[in-house]
Amino acid sequence: MTRELPDAVRDAFETHDGYEVTDEHARVTTTVFDGRVTVEGAEADWNRRYVVTVEVPTLSAVVEEVVGPAVEDGWFETLERRLEDAPMATRANLELDAFEVQRDDQQVEVTYAFTTGSESQAADVAKTLVEYVEGTYVEGIIPGYDYRPPVAGLLNQAQSGSAQGDRGGTPL
Template structure:
């Protein structure tokens, strides 16, 4: 619940257009995935933020076909390596206290934990991390499969955004 968050954090996230209160913390509304951000007080530092983004595993995103283990494992390993660079997308200097990507019941669950003093800037950092996960996910979509929602929407948006003359997958 948002009432369990530090008041300064709740105020910052309430003031940010990209967040809405969720059962636990806040949900980022700018992505099709299921991202949440929570925070706790850290004495003398500010707050510790936990950003969690749930995306479908490649096999769970594919419609009607079986993704072989070599492709599925390679996709997951590559996704994990790419997410290691997530902090480079932020406009702030942050070091992650923790970062992990785990497979959980057909989902790839990315978690980033960082400490930051300014709740307003932390909201922007959290949003950037979530959008980095989505963008990295789109970059890793393997051509040749039919995808179900929400991945099919991401592919369609990537095809029609920007240079409409190109077409094809985001790769």
């Protein structure tokens, strides 16, 4: 069960770039998608379990055109497979306690859980996981569609290095 952030965790995340900390979670501020970190087993002074949750839109939620079920399912399955590799993006020797990707009509929720005794390492790892989800999402954009925000802005930023713009193609 998620509890209030322990003081040591709060301190580590507040001093780390890229977080906005509340009583219940730390929100990653370096991505356009909602990425947050909670702590389970907060009563322990060591080896806390951190749960990272990232919410991204489905493909059909961000395109102007109708996306067929085969394309949507293929896109989702590819995204899910690629997100399994997130631990390799961290500088830690990370073993996940849990990994889950769930999809509803317009939203995909990605969840990673890991255990560590270092609050500062947890802040680094969690931010990397959230940024990995965003980067993997952008890499999986399918050419030929007209994209709406926030994806259009991500694509324009990938093409030009600018965060401006409402529509765009693929980064390739």
